[in-house]
Structure formats: structure tokens, C-alpha cells
Amino acid sequence: PATARRQRLAVLGATGSIGASTLDVVARHPEQFEVFALCAGSQVDALFELCLRFRPAYAALATEAHAALLRDKLQAHGLATKVLSGNAGVEEIAAHPQVDAVMAAIVGAAGLGPCLAAARTGKRLLLANKEAIVVGGRFFMDAVAAGGATLLPIDSEHSAIFQSLPDDPATWDRRVEKIILTASGGPFRGRDPASLKAVTPEEACAHPNWSMGRKISVDSATMMNKALEVIEARHLFGLPSARIEVVIHPQSIVHSLVQYRDGSLVAQLGNPDMRVPIAYGLAWPERIESGTKRLDFSSVAAMTFEPPSAQRYPGLRLAWDALEGPDGTTAVLNAANEVAVQAFLDRRIRFDEIHVVNLRTLEAVLPDAPDSLAALLELDSRARAEAEHAATRLSA
Ligand code: NAD
Numbered sequence: 314p315a316t317a318r319r320q321r322l323a324v325l326g327a328t329g330s331i332g333a334s335t336l337d338v339v340a341r342h343p344e345q346f347e348v349f350a351l352c353a354g355s356q357v358d359a360l361f362e363l364c365l366r367f368r369p370a371y372a373a374l375a376t377e378a379h380a381a382l383l384r385d386k387l388q389a390h391g392l393a394t395k396v397l398s399g400n401a402g403v404e405e406i407a408a409h410p411q412v413d414a415v416m417a418a419i420v421g422a423a424g425l426g427p428c429l430a431a432a433r434t435g436k437r438l439l440l441a442n443k444e445a446i447v448v449g450g451r452f453f454m455d456a457v458a459a460g461g462a463t464l465l466p467i468d469s470e471h472s473a474i475f476q477s478l479p480d481d482p483a484t485w486d487r488r489v490e491k492i493i494l495t496a497s498g499g500p501f502r503g504r505d506p507a508s509l510k511a512v513t514p515e516e517a518c519a520h521p522n523w524s525m526g527r528k529i530s531v532d533s534a535t536m537m538n539k540a541l542e543v544i545e546a547r548h549l550f551g552l553p554s555a556r557i558e559v560v561i562h563p564q565s566i567v568h569s570l571v572q573y574r575d576g577s578l579v580a581q582l583g584n585p586d587m588r589v590p591i592a593y594g595l596a597w598p599e600r601i602e603s604g605t606k607r608l609d610f611s612s613v614a615a616m617t618f619e620p621p622s623a624q625r626y627p628g629l630r631l632a633w634d635a636l637e638g639p640d641g642t643t644a645v646l647n648a649a650n651e652v653a654v655q656a657f658l659d660r661r662i663r664f665d666e667i668h669v670v671n672l673r674t675l676e677a678v679l680p681d682a683p684d685s686l687a688a689l690l691e692l693d694s695r696a697r698a699e700a701e702h703a704a705t706r707l708s709a
């Protein structure tokens with residue numbers, strides 16, 4: 314309502330792709346949102362520019378050395394923004410009593426601590442950082458419930474599903490037959506799988522429909538992004554993994570579907586533009602302008618759908634396998650994949666070896682039902698060490 318005070322927002326991962334889209338939407342509604350805090354990893358200059366523009370009360374960077382550089386620049390410009398550093402700094406911001414909503418757009422498991430901090434303090438948590446829910450699993454969902462937080466999906470597929478589901482979550486299991494996640498198939502959809510041995514990081518990062526950070530771009534090319542999203546959907550919507558499916562839809566116009574008990578399908582459509590799910594999360598249950606270009610039906614040549622090939626995307630089924638494993642298995646898969654993607658981006662392993670690293674790590678690391686953030690982080694680092702070992706052996 315127009316009479317309510319402005320929502321105070323903390324944007325974690327402010328200098329990234331989702332961060333930029335979030336600030337684009339927020340800037341369209343200065344009467345509704347106040348940028349209270351901005352956090353990033355190591356991009357001092359980019360965060361400084363954002364501080365000049367949005368004048369937040371707080372900022373944070375991943376290390377104290379980076380934070381000190383930002384502090385100097387802000388001081389020289391007479392800005393009073395308080396600069397924190399490290400995980401503790403980002404978590405302090407996520408849990409800050411003056412923050413209403415947290416946009417979680419850090420990439421990777423590094424975002425889990427801040428997401429938990431926001432969950433435990435009952436924030437409105439806008440979750441783009443899918444790795445946090447893949448690593449945190451049931452433990453994270455319990456923290457959301459215990460903290461009384463409102464968890465709103467920002468991933469476009471999960472936003473589409475959320476928009477296509479009935480309001481009352483208590484009816485989902487009864488009414489819904491299955492959830493169908495759409496996937497673009499990434500840049501290599503039409504390629505002979507044998508030719509994937511030779512692809513470069515630049516080719517893998519050139520997504521046909523979305524412009525995104527490098528990690529998620531590589532995940533889209535392997536379809537590990539969809540695997541992470543299957544795990545994300547399982548936790549967000551509470552349906553067993555056997556009732557979650559994936560279909561390839563190269564045009565990325567249907568953003569996902571819900572199939573009901575009577576065979577009816579309900580979907581959400583639009584041009585591929587992350588500002589739409591971001592605006593939905595920011596305003597829910599209201600609707601606000603996102604800035605997106607409206608879908609022009611005269612320019613939509615066709616919408617096609619096809620099943621994903623297990624040969625081209627061997628990593629996809631690891632989602633269902635990991636969900637059947639003991640608690641913590643999805644955290645192992647995520648850690649392995651983060652290391653494998655980085656090794657590929659660093660040209661230490663080939664594109665098709667990402668899957669090999671993931672498989673070998675899943676075989677080697679047995680999770681021990683992690684039931685705390687410390688236990689999850691310990692499991693995460695054990696899996697990373699094993700994945701590094703696997704990547705090193707492959708590159709030798
Ligand atoms: P990005 O690489 O463009 O941005 C990542 C952001 O996180 C940057 O601001 C970076 O500085 C920050 N960061 C990295 N490590 C950090 C740390 N240790 N501490 C604090 N900040 C840190 O990535 P992105 O494409 O914006 O994706 C962000 C998240 O959103 C990912 O989890 C991704 O899977 C998810 N997501 C992205 C899209 C998209 O279209 N880009 C769509 C759906 C979901």
C-alpha cells in the first residue's frame with residue numbers, strides 16, 4: 314500500500330547480474346524501496362559506483378583488504394556508508410534489525426551463511442542463490458520455518474511455478490500431479506556430444522537467451538543448472554523428486570509449468586528477463602512494473618519442446634540420485650560442481666570432465682547428516698578437497 318513505509322532492502326551480490334537487475338527494478342520504485350545495504354565479493358570499484366548512486370547505510374566486501382579500499386574511496390567522496398567485511402559482515406547485514414528484505418544473489422555456497430542469517434531473523438528472503446538451498450537442504454528450510462522468514466523464489470523457473478500454484482501451500486500435494494521445469498538446453502543443445510570435449514569457456518558462457526554470471530552460464534551448458542533447480546524445487550515446493558520433471562524449451566518463453574491432478578497445465582510466460590521474477594519477489598503479493606519488454610506474439614515464431622538427452626547432459630540425473638542419497642549428498646554435489654566449473658573456466662579440465670569430477674566426488678565423499686551450518690561447511694570443504702584432487706588427476 315502507498316501509505317506503508319518503504320521496504321528496506323539488502324542486496325547481496327549487488328555487482329553481479331542478478332544484483333544489477335534488482336537495482337534496475339528498485340530504481341523504478343523509489344517510493345517503495347530503500348537500498349539499505351549493498352554487498353559484493355571483491356569488486357571494489359563497481360561497489361563504490363553503486364554506493365555513490367544508491368547511498369546505502371551499509372556496504373560489505375568479502376575481505377577486509379577490499380573493504381579498506383572501499384572505505385577510503387567512500388571517505389574521499391564524503392559518503393557515510395559503513396563498510397563491513399567477510400562472512401561475518403555480510404551476515405550482520407542480512408540479519409540487521411532495520412532490514413526488511415534480503416536479495417540473496419551471491420553465487421555459490423558462500424551465500425549459505427548470509428541466507429541462514431536472513432532466515433533466522435525472519436526476513437523476506439528473495440532467493441536467487443540456488444546453491445544455498447542445494448547445500449542447506451532440509452536444514453535450511455527448517456531455519457526458514459523456525460525464523461518465520463518469507464522465502465520467495467527468484468530463479469525464473471521457480472518463480473513461474475510459484476506463480477502457477479494455488480495460494481495455499483497446504484493444497485499443493487493434493488492438487489498437483491507434477492512440476493515441470495523448462496530448460497533452454499544451453500549453447501550446445503544442437504551439438505554432437507562427441508564435439509563437447511573441445512569447447513572453450515567462452516563458448517560455454519555464450520548463452521543463447523540469458524546474459525548471466527560465468528558460473529551459472531557453464532551450469533546451463535552442462536544442464537547442472539537444471540539439476541540444481543530440481544533440488545531447489547524439491548525443497549521449495551515439498552513435492553517428492555519423482556514428481557519433478559524437466560523439458561527442454563529452447564525459446565525460454567514458457568518459464569515452467571504445474572501439471573494438476575486433472576491433467577491441466579498452468580504455466581507462466583514472458584520474454585526471458587530476470588527483472589520479471591525479481592519484481593514479483595519484491596512486490597509479492599502485489600505486482601509492480603519490472604521494465605521488461607512485453608511479449609510480442611507476432612515475433613514469436615514458434616515454441617518447441619523436447620526431452621533432454623541423457624547422453625548430451627549426463628549430469629542432469631545426478632539431481633534425482635543425490636536427492637535419494639543421505640542428507641548432505643546434494644551439498645557434496647554442489648561443492649564438486651563449483652570446483653569442477655572453476656577448473657574448467659581456468660582451463661585445467663575439459664568441459665566433459667566436469668561431470669567426471671562430480672561423479673568421482675559423489676563416490677568418494679560420504680555425508681554424515683549435517684545438522685548445523687558448521688557441519689555443512691565442513692562437508693562442503695571435504696567435498697571441495699576431493700573434487701580438487703579429482704580435477705588435478707584429470708589435468709595431469
Ligand atoms: P554473478 O557472478 O554475476 O554475481 C555474483 C555476485 O556475488 C557478485 O556481486 C560477486 O561480487 C558476489 N560474490 C561472489 N562471491 C562472494 C562472496 N564470497 N561474498 C560476497 N559476495 C560474493 O552471478 P549471477 O549470475 O548474478 O548469479 C547469482 C546467483 O543467482 C547464482 O546463485 C545464480 O545461480 C543465481 N541465478 C542467476 C540468474 C541470472 O540470470 N544471472 C538466474 C537465476 C539464478
Ligand code: MG
Pocket residue numbers: 468469470542
Ligand atoms: Mg533458472
